[in-house]
Amino acid sequence: MSNILEIKNLYKYFGGIRAIDNLSMQVRENSLTALIGPNGCGKSTLFNVISGVLKADSGSIKFNGTELIGLQPNEINHLGLSRTFQDTKLFQNLTVVENMMLPPKHQKGEKLINIFKSKEKVDEMETELLDKALDILDLLEIRHMGYEYTKNLSGGQSKLVDLARILMSDPKMLLLDEPTAGVNPALTEKLFQKIFEMKNKLNLTVMIIEHDMDVIMRDEVDYVFVSNLGNIVAQGIPKEVQKNKDVIEAYLGK
Amino acid sequence: MDKTETEMPSSISRIIDKYKDFIKTKDASVIFYGLLVFLLVITIIGFRSQNLTFNITLLIFASLYIAAIYLCISLGLSMTYKLLDFANFAHAEYFIIGAYTAIMWNMINDYRDPVFMDIFIVIVLGFIAAGLVAILGDILVFKPLRKLNSSSETLMISSIGWGIIIRNVVSVFFGAGVVYFRWVETKNIRIKSVRVGGADFSTSVVYGLNVEYLIAILVTIFMVIALFYVLAKTKMGKALRATSDNISLAESSGIKTDRMINITWFIGGGLAGVSGVLFGLSSPIFPTSGFIYLLPAFAVVVLGGIGSLKGSVVAAVIIAFSQNLSVSYLSWLEGPLDRSGLIAYQRVLPFVILIIVILIKPQGLYGGDLDE
């Protein structure tokens, strides 16, 4: 298996805060990778830098061989790299279906001229997109929420819709920032199952941020990075990492 | 990987980014020095034509006077902007509250001749009246909207509405025409000045300094020092700064933030009120005269950096001086360009500065905290 994501010597400081400090990592294609670390150690910042939301100070990020540094977030998304946000950022005043119909690439209706000139084609594409959205909602068993405004959803429902939305753009790789934060344990389990299911069904590479250790106890996780103070302090398959002294220190030491 | 899927270059954003980077980084200085050289060349041409003249003392005092007015308005604007995170378009109306309070003092004391001391009474009254109206505005308009978690956009729109209400309530009671503050007759102070430019290049002239200008400048300096002292040294000032930095943090550390917000409104509105009084000393007042100062005040706030009082002081002086300098250039340029009325563009100069600053250095000179 080849590496889909390669990060080399990445730096990102916020004034005095070293959010990312000479970080390097590789993520293998079709793997399910977990990035764990205590709160405030720069995990979300890493996702922000990868997805182009924040500019890195220096370093290199290669996705499928394409350098991401310097690209706009939309360009990075078009390469097939899609992310969620820790504080589930759904479009509050739009319905679930509308939320989901935004991410697909190369929509006919994205061009102003098309919605006046080739309305038929736009409608056709809309129908396809709606079909696709409904299929994904079916997969996640939340079809009944289709026309609900997302501001009316609970935390758990929002996380599911977030997942549904990110799948709409046919990504190659998903970056999920604490997909189960604030969700009760029963749903957490369910959410993870859904994520694994999606990953296998759609042949995705998935990287998950979690701030507690539980996630590395899972069989489905292929590889674990442990981050602390903006750097990777340990990595390996879950079984190895569990035994790693640095990890235990990082977690139990605080 | 499939290259066709990686197209869609974000052409426009790319170009704009490049151009912004260009300005922001090393080349900003190129533009800046380019501008300086351009000004220098223009100045030399002007001097050689013997038509560009500056009256140094006039320039200094007129600019300081304008700076004082701008500054008094912008200090409060800057404070509330930082604290509540919205641009209050009604702020300039607190200016006319101060000005018309002075007029009311005139009316109440109709039966006697004005005395010198009136000015100090009026300054205090103007401060209190404008400060109270500012608090009233918060209670009636902004606080309920904050409670609803309204966006800063909503707050901005409602502040325009609130400003229009104030302006027109004043119009109802005083009419839309100009009114004058009656005060003791003052004589201009005659001081020596140098006029640079013209045939002899430097001529010494006598300049009659308006006492009202001097009062405005001195009162403003006093108030700014007092404000800085209160903010830096008193317990209340520290609480104010903490609230302005981070409301929720201040709240959780036991500061009564609601009270701090009211105090900020009172001080901010009051300062604007005083500037209205000071302005009314030497100029006619009408209900829209506050609005005229709104955008220059924004220019000062933005150039200084939102929330930075020190920045506001510096910015007010810079803007006032450049505005007054521009008068000399514009009136000279009317000749070579064969145009009349160019001088009116001096009003636009703060606007242009505002836009340029926002484009090139949106955080301003001292973008930062209240305690700087």
Next chain:
Amino acid sequence: MSKLSINKILDPIRIDYKIASSISFAIMILFTFAIKNTLLAIILNAIALVYIYIQNDQNYTEKTVNNIKLLATVTNFLLAFIILKDTPYSLFMVEALLFIVFYTLLALSLNVGNGLTGIVNFGVVAQVTVGAVVTGLLSVRGMPIFFAFIWGILGAAIFSGLIAMTTLRLKDDYFAIVSITIGEIFRQFLNTEPSLRARPGSNKLTTPGILDIPQPLAGFYNSTLINIAFFDWMNYRLFLGFIGAFIVLIALLIVNVIYYSPYGRLLKSIREDELVTNVYGKEVFKYKVIIMMISGLIAGAGGAMLAWIFLVITPENFLPLTTFFAWTAFIIGGRGNNKGMIVGSIIFVLLQRASRLLDNADSLFMRGLNSFVKFANPEAPSVSISYLQLIVVGAVLILFLRFSPRGMLPEEAYRPEIRGKKLPRAGSQAKSVQTEELDNNAQTNNKGDNNL
């Protein structure tokens, strides 16, 4: 492939609404032109509308209710128009119509910019200025009015696009400040620049302004329409109102297509969260520039309308107050709802102008007010009604923002409906057992560190 619109026609609720609205219009036309008893018409129409309102209204979608409100407002305005046609108030109504047209265009422009895309544009009057000045100048200099108009709106669009390109990257409040500032700079240009002063046949004016601006189709009206008996109740200003209404209609159609299309959905996402839209692969900036241009196009048409209404434009026509009025009409109407812009403008203009009908120094109200003012300030000049108008407008705006921020006609959800795939309506979600169970303990919502 099924067409998206089929169900719209089949939807029984909409049929109901269509019948009701047809009846309402039929009543109006019938009684006005055939029976000539407009008072009866207005009463019957009101009854019909109330009936529509009352009839099991929980079954109506938001859209239907909005349509009914629009219908109610517009028909009743038109009826009032017809009733007052032979009275001294007819002039008032015609002027009101002209300004309704003007503010509808401005509000519509805001609705594209802010209601749809979330741009805080406080520079509406700058766009209006460009539209008015370009149209005015070109037509005064002899260009045919239609082409002058086209150049006017294109000019406003191009100008808006340029402003957007340079400043739209800024924070909302900075953009607001910059846009209001640009309006003021323009006003100064208008005041000072000799090249922006003109009247037909002369370019050397000593005072600012563009005078004697030709009005559209005036010749046609004078030579043709005035002689047709059917139009005997029409005067040119009313005719101009119809021209304006026609422009509004075109703008409305264009904006409506954008609104209820994938393009509109994209713009709404930008409004909701620019960053997320960008992260999901859309070049936000480009869309914002395009939308500013469209909003400039519409506000520019408003500017041309203003030039035609006043025939003379001076810097005083372009005070920031106009921007504020446009925002008021926009907020009252309901941000995000195009039909709402008509309702908002009607309400705003009547609110602002109706007080003119009270402007009678002898009225009890004015006498009371004046004596109160005189009591407070013996030297006060007598109160002008225009101050009261502005106070009322300011207060109404603030009250709307506080108590009804969604406006008279709230935004409607975009719901692509496909045959055989009907989903439950927004707001009527019947939670399935499964999610209820899942969410029982999940009410904590996500309180993660929001440091992004």
